[in-house]
Amino acid sequence: MAGAPIIFPRGREVVLGVSAGIAAYKSCDVLRRLQDHGFLVTVIPTESSLNFVGKATWQALSGRNVATSVWENSSDVSHVSIADKADLILIAPATADLISRLAQGRADDLLTTTVLASSAPVVIVPAMHPNMWLNAATIHNVNLLRQRGMKVLEPDTGRLTGKDSGIGRFPETARIINEVLEVTNSDAKLLNTKVLVTAGGTREPIDPVRYIGNRSSGRQGLAVAYEALRSGAEVTVIAGDTDYFELEGARVIKVQTADEMRDAVLAELPANHALVMAAAVADAKPNKGSIEKIKKDKLQQIDLTLNADILAQAGMMKKTGQVIVGFAAETSEDNLELAKEKMNRKKADFLYVNNVADGAIFGSGNTSGYLLSSDGGKEGFDAVDKHVVARAIVESISTRLEKVNG
Ligand code: CTP
Numbered sequence: 001m002a003g004a005p006i007i008f009p010r011g012r013e014v015v016l017g018v019s020a021g022i023a024a025y026k027s028c029d030v031l032r033r034l035q036d037h038g039f040l041v042t043v044i045p046t047e048s049s050l051n052f053v054g055k056a057t058w059q060a061l062s063g064r065n066v067a068t069s070v071w072e073n074s075s076d077v078s079h080v081s082i083a084d085k086a087d088l089i090l091i092a093p094a095t096a097d098l099i100s101r102l103a104q105g106r107a108d109d110l111l112t113t114t115v116l117a118s119s120a121p122v123v124i125v126p127a128m129h130p131n132m133w134l135n136a137a138t139i140h141n142v143n144l145l146r147q148r149g150m151k152v153l154e155p156d157t158g159r160l161t162g163k164d165s166g167i168g169r170f171p172e173t174a175r176i177i178n179e180v181l182e183v184t185n186s187d188a189k190l191l192n193t194k195v196l197v198t199a200g201g202t203r204e205p206i207d208p209v210r211y212i213g214n215r216s217s218g219r220q221g222l223a224v225a226y227e228a229l230r231s232g233a234e235v236t237v238i239a240g241d242t243d244y245f246e247l248e249g250a251r252v253i254k255v256q257t258a259d260e261m262r263d264a265v266l267a268e269l270p271a272n273h274a275l276v277m278a279a280a281v282a283d284a285k286p287n288k289g290s291i292e293k294i295k296k297d298k299l300q301q302i303d304l305t306l307n308a309d310i311l312a313q314a315g316m317m318k319k320t321g322q323v324i325v326g327f328a329a330e331t332s333e334d335n336l337e338l339a340k341e342k343m344n345r346k347k348a349d350f351l352y353v354n355n356v357a358d359g360a361i362f363g364s365g366n367t368s369g370y371l372l373s374s375d376g377g378k379e380g381f382d383a384v385d386k387h388v389v390a391r392a393i394v395e396s397i398s399t400r401l402e403k404v405n406g
Pocket of ligand 1: 258277278279280281282283307308309310311312325326327328329330342
């Protein structure tokens with residue numbers, strides 16, 4: 001269904017600034033771990049840091065273009081667009097020279113210009129020789145940056161690159177990631193977890209130009225996919241008919257009909273820890289689609305056959321340790337009993353029951369309903385953003401996976 005593009009809320013965009021210290025190579029690991037936690041990373045190295053780690057490496061690891069100067073891709077005004085999009089700027093390693101340039105408010109390359117143009121929180125991970133770290137100029141500059149609200153980590157103490165040892169070592173990746181998680185308030189609950197999500201409606205062809213479909217926009221399923229990605233999951237989306245969307249980091253399989261969706265779900269299910277069946281699968285399809293366009297005088301009657309119930313089939317295939325979430329649409333609270341019965345019959349662990357009494361659910365960003373759990377839980381939502389429900393679903397999946405897998 002055509003419609004407004006689906007735009008996702010912020011929270012995953014990190015700028016990783018890299019300056020010219022030998023610890024630049026350790027930042028490759030930082031980038032990888034950020035991605036594990038569901039962050040999308042744009043790397044901005046300083047020109048001289050490319051002596052340690054080259055552009056090709058950063059491009060390959062981040063999957064994004066890498067520039068050092070504002071004069072590259074200048075038509076995009078990239079320092080402003082990157083600065084606007086960033087939820088966090090992490091500079092690791094930060095040399096004494098970079099810290100000095102930041103303290104002066106300089107804008108002489110893409111990294112410093114981006115920092116100046118952004119209102120995102122900045123975390124700085126210094127790494128340098130102890131004499132440089134303890135130099136009065138550096139101490140003064142670090143204090144200035146801290147006064148301006150930037151978070152400057154204390155370097156580790158230990159062996160340095162040469163024979164010396166002392167304060168100035170680049171910290172362990174885990175410490176840096178913990179800082180990032182604290183500043184961004186995001187929590188990777190679904191690390192090392194594979195989540196399969198279906199979204200949108202299916203189209204059942206009547207003839208080459210007509211089909212049976214529904215008004216689903218795919219927003220709820222895509223919101224679940226986004227929140228799962230944010231929580232560090234590896235996400236596959238099986239998308240039927242949806243509004244236009246971009247979901248960087250997810251694998252997307254496009255399907256049209258309920259049969260195609262069933263084949264894709266059943267093929268992908270064994271490799272996943274969780275399935276969220278948010279798609280609005282057409283309940284029925286024409287007995288036989290016509291290869292030729294049917295003349296209107298022959299359209300009075302279309303014989304239909306019921307489609308297979310994908311959720312129920314997935315429930316039959318479910319192995320111990322897998323979690324399945326289904327959806328239902330009901331028009332009154334009295335039908336919650338029916339919904340519970342549906343959840344049990346289809347062997348789902350959770351069921352989100354949309355209250356569709358007032359009509360507007362399809363295509364809307366908001367939803368009202370209940371998230372039922374097979375162990376008797378019930379959480380209510382009243383006209384909330386679909387991302388709120390998506391977060392609750394991701395939370396429930398993570399808790400249940402922990403419970404069943406120990
Ligand atoms: N579903 C499915 N395969 C179908 C139909 C539905 O997997 N052929 C899934 C949907 O993705 C959703 C749930 O089953 O997770 C909805 O079940 P359904 O029985 O269609 O619920 P309602 O929309 O509440 O429909 P009804 O009023 O017919 O009970």
